[in-house]
Amino acid sequence: MSIIVNHLTYRYNPGTAMESTALDDINLKIEDGEFIGLIGHTGSGKSTLVQQLNGILKPTSGGVYVDGADISDDGYDLKKLRGEVGLVFQYPEHQLFETDVFSDVCFGPKNLGLTKKETELRAYEALKQVGIEDDYFYQSPFDLSGGQKRRVAIAGVLAMKPKVLILDEPTAGLDPKGRDELLEKLTTIRKDTGCTIILVSHSMEDVARYADRIVVMHKGKIAFDDTPSEVFKHRDELKEMGLGVPNITETMYELKAAGFPVSTDIITVDTAVSEILRVMHR
Amino acid sequence: MLRDITLGQYYPTDSVIHRLDPRVKLMGTLVFLTSLFITKSFYGYIPAILFLFIVIKLSKVPFSFMVRGMKAIAFLLVFSVVLNLFLTQGEVIYEFWKFKITKEGIYTAGFMAIRLSFLIIGSSIMTLTTTPNNLTDGLEKGLGFLKIIHVPVHEISMMMSIALRFIPILMEETDKIMKAQMARGADFESGNMFKRVKSLVPLLVPLFVSAFRRANDLAMAMEARCYRGGEGRTKMKPLKYKKRDAIGYLVLALYLGIIIALRIILK
Secondary structure (H helix, E strand, O other), X not given: OOEEEEEEEEEEOOOXXXXXXXXXXEEXXXXXXXXXXXXXXXXXXXXXXXXXXXXXXXOOEEEEEEOOEEOOOOOOOHHHHXXXXXXXXXXXXXXXXXXXXXXXXXXXXXXXXXXXXXXXXXXXXXXXXXXXXXXXXOOOHHHOOHHHHHHHHHHHHHOOOOOEEEEEOOOOOOOHHHHHHHHHHHHHHHHHHOOEEEEEEOXXXXXXHXXXXXXXXXXXXXXXXXXXXXXXXXXXHHHHOOOOOOHHHHHHHHHHHOOOOOOOXXXXXXXXXXXXXXXXXX | OHHHOOOOOOXXXXXXXXXXXXXXXXXXXXXXXXXXXXXXXXXXXXXXXHHHHHHHHHHXXXXXXXXXXXXXXXXXXXXXXXXXXXXXXXOEEEEEOOEEEEHHHHHHHHHHHHHHHHHHHHHHHHHHHXXXXXXXXXXXXXXXXXXXXXXXXXXXXXXXXXXXXXXXXXXXXXXHHXXXXXXXXXXXXXXXXXXXXXXXXXXXXXXXXXXXXXXXXXXXXXXXXXXXXXXXXXOOOOOOOOHHHHHHHHHHHHHHHHHHHHHXXXX
16 A cells, blocks of 8 residues: 655644644655655654654645545545554553553454454464563563563554554664564564554664665655665765764774775675675775 | 643743742732622722733733633533522523523622633633742742641642643643554544543553653652752742832732722722
């Protein structure tokens, strides 16, 4: 399913003294099966943008089109849309409310109006996908560790079997190991289900490693929209936005500045290693 | 919807009223509220209207902003006016079906409307022009004399300031959780009464959990900074009376004098 964002503008508190433009004339086309990294500084509008994609917020002007239909039209089935465009909010573990893990994950599919059997099957699958063991299914979600809670909350959205999965800063507050595990899980999920993933983040490392397209937001506008290696060529502009490039790319830039004839067009550690070896062996 | 409640909100701008000592404003609110109940005739409200008008003008808070706060309690206002209008005994003016409107009813309903709306505007001026911190500071200092009879003034005002501080935080939290549950297909708007109440569970449980978590964090942070109650605690910005505060008290005394005089004369 394709999502087209057309000249979208969004203002908070329009018509009052507190009015502020969060999104300014955004144009975006999201194709099937993409892994998009949405990056930007705090307050750049990334969270506001993703909330537009499943109709939680209504655009002030412009629109979002899913499979050709305007989602802000009267009578558009928003519930169905929210099942198809799954949005995992920041700190999703704060939304857990049920008495046990399993029922909490069932909440989403149950709201979609599925049968009990189908609901439970999906909840089971989703919990397995995020790596929660059966032993935890009937524990209170409030007794789990932080990382487990986060995974249960993500399972709550996965259980709706979204075609587009949006995650808003899913790794915030996780330790490096938990972060890597979670991002690996996402790539597996994408491989298994073929869903589109939009990862909102301000970690260049994460985005460089996993995304195959990067959208950079700055002050409510899209600054860059390209493949990671293309986007990271704009090192100076990114730095001006308070973002910068991945550490390894930065290292290559410094090596070059120090007189080594290395390419700066590098975004992962593995390619950096072979590039440095290539230059040294010459 | 929740954002429409301006009662208790602070409106940041710079005005004479904003700069007044919170104790003067507290006393002023008290005097104003008392004056509303001293007055027994419609003419008696003229100085009250004038006083309110001048204070609103001086405070530089847009009138529309105050009226927006009134909307939230409009129901209460209408309810009490209607109740008074129909249920007061006396000389019947108009009658239909089982309802009677009496002369006394119109009178009391009118008084009620004036009193209630002035009461709300009057007290909201105080919160609109005083930061919660200042307000509790003023309360603590102004009620300090109660310490002699062992009233825990500091503790009460600390609780009040924390409660006030938590209102916007919890509102924001509600908004966030609501959106998160909506993303999971929750529906807060349709269905019958029973269904709607039930749909609040996924909202209220996380809200309570987060309120307790925040309270716990705050208690911890306070303890980490060696908070141990009001005993021997000093202030970074101690309240000090200035010349304008003296003038403020003078105006208040004058206003109260006029109101009492009018009550005696008009009776």
